[in-house]
Amino acid sequence: MKKLILTLVFAAAFTTMSAQTETEKSTKDDYNKWSVELAGGLNKPQRPMTSGYYTTLVSPYVADLGVRYMFNNKFGLKADFGYNSFEGKNSSKDFSTKYYRVDLQAVANLGRIMSFETWTNTIGLLGHAGFGLAQLEDQNSAVKDRMGNFMAGVTGQIKLSNRVSLTGDFTTILNAAQDHTFDAATFRPHQGFQGILFNGTVGLTVYLGKNVKHADWVIDNEDRLDGIDAKIAAIENKMLDTDNDGVADYLDQEPNTAAGALVNTKGVSVDANNNNVPDDVENYIMKNYTSKTDKSPMLSNNELIKSLINGGYVATYFDFNKSTPTNVSTEGIDFILTYLRNNPTASVDIIGHADEIGRSAYNDKLSNARAAKVKSILLKANVDASRLNVIAAGEDNSVDKDSELARKLVRKVTFRIK
Incomplete structure (x- = not known):
């Protein structure tokens, strides 16, 4: 005892x-x-x-x-x-x-x-x-x-x-x-x-x-461990491939590529003839919309280009709750600008879209703001305002609301040539 x-x-x-x-504090x-x-x-x-x-x-x-x-x-x-x-x-x-x-x-x-x-x-x-x-x-x-x-x-x-x-x-x-x-x-x-x-x-x-x-x-060392966990999580997020194009997000310069699209090592759609239309889309249009005797290049056929635009193949995309186009999706605006310059009598409907997240009234305003932003870019490029018509299409419910990837595809502006 x-x-x-x-x-x-x-x-x-x-x-x-x-x-x-004990003088050395561990936390x-x-x-x-x-x-x-x-x-x-x-x-x-x-x-x-x-x-x-x-x-x-x-x-x-x-x-x-x-x-x-x-x-x-x-x-x-x-x-x-x-x-x-x-x-x-x-x-x-x-x-x-x-x-x-x-x-x-x-x-x-x-x-x-x-x-x-x-x-x-x-x-x-x-x-x-x-x-x-x-x-x-x-x-x-x-x-x-x-x-x-x-x-x-x-x-x-x-x-x-x-x-x-x-x-x-x-x-x-x-x-x-x-x-x-x-x-x-x-x-x-x-x-x-x-x-x-x-x-x-x-x-x-x-x-x-x-x-x-x-x-x-x-x-x-709780703070240090939390910091390490945050860094690991950030690395894991960067390694994601949101658009499933085979290029990790942190290297992907075009994060909204359509599934199955042919891309280069930077995740950008391949456009060998530099006409601002991805080659896989262009090949599909050429195969399904040109006559078998029409051997002319795609850009020489205005009807094909108009069908491509009006079919929604030319678009510009936006981040969630934003009305400014993403840096990698302004090619769609460049494509429309080139078309309007080459066709001075043509006019275009600029159609804004939003996903289903949020109130419908707010999404209507957001879709209008996106279309208005694209219009302002074309106006600065000296396109006459009378040729530009803004349409707010509001929410696009054609995709799965619960899919983050699908929602990215409907946060956009499309065009309709008239």
Whole structure:
């Protein structure tokens, strides 16, 4: 027993010194440090007891109120007040005593020390040990036995929220200079550390402070790990291929390429003859809309070009909730500008579209703003305003509303030659 007591004493002293001398902080000082602890439960006075006097195996009552301060996420101090009630049960001789104590204890956050965060974020474990003063009072006599005590225990924690934790504690208390037995029936002075009392309690810890987390739940290098996770997530996002053209998004200069389109290593649709029409689209039009005897190039056939434009193959695209075309989709505007310059009697409807996200009234305005923006670009290129007609088509419900990729394809402006 003496070896056990000495071991606990040195452990408590070491914990306290570690808490006071640790100067290198492993986490930012942006967490709460104060807490209030309230618990109640059962006890068992082990010895000394007078022959014929005893309590039940575990007996009520125990109450404990403590205030704790953490120096960091591993070590702290706690001041607490405790109350125990002892009564004779069953065939025991009748007695009723009360035990009061005040203690100052070192606290070690064993959950952080043993890296519980690698497998749980809601379960914790505290170890505590310290010294104090106590008094045993007999309710049937004038006995008031003052003594010193040493106590040590462990507290399990279940995090209910950032403000409250459920706790379960088991503590052993050793009394020094306890002159009376716990039943107060026998006087036995100068007994050293001979009094032994076990307490088991369940309670709540309330965390105080303006910050979100308490030191009990702050993880070493949490900010650094969060930063690494964010970088990994950013890399993963860049490696996505949203338009499924075989080129990762971070390299893709044309992120809205139609599925199956032929693209170069930068994700741009291949346009070998530089006529601003992707080759795969041009080949489809040539195959399905030209006569078998028509051997002229596509751009020499105005009807084919008009069919291409009016069929929606020429378009300019927009980011979500934006009315300015994306940098990689202005080729559609260039194509229309070239057509209008080559056909000075032609006019064009500029038709704005929006996806289904948001209110319909707002999407109507957004589709109009997109068409108006394209019109303003053509006006700056000296196209007469009388040749340009803005139409707000509003929401395009032709695609799956829940598909992000599909929604990209309908955030656009198309054209209709007249």
